[in-house]
Amino acid sequence: METKQYSLKLLKKQEADTVKKQCKMCGKVTIFTDTTIRRHNANGKNIYQFAIYKCPKNHSWNKKLDSYKSFTNHVDPATLVPSEFQAIEEGEKISLSVADHQSYEINIAGADGNFRLDRTLADYIEGWSRTEIAQRIKCGSILLNNCLTKPSQKLAVHDKISITIKK
Structure with a gap:
């Protein structure tokens, strides 16, 4: 059985956000605007992601967005996602057909x-609804890192999505 391989880079669309809050430097409530600059801090076990906001007088405030578990075996990402994978561009959809291939692999670059696994696949696979994808995940024809998972599973860098289409 031939496996067709794709790589996918997921990027969140960033828009300037505003928050009304107390500026400690100005001493009054003011509007902070998101600069769309992100900062990461690490403490050994966790990595924290912050959004940097600025008030009209250029004072900054950092909003905590997320925290991730760090890992000890750091590797070069280029070695984990081979270059022969066909890259899926933003807005592009892939068509999965039984005639050409029965197995597909999507690597998150x-x-x-x-x-979410189900929402991402619905965005990038042509002709499949999110409900249909959720059913395929539950029955095991879509695996994440060669394991059964749930449709709401969050995706991370270097995850491998395996899709098997049964005739």
């Missing part, structure tokens, strides 16, 4: 933000 990058993930900036929180992405």
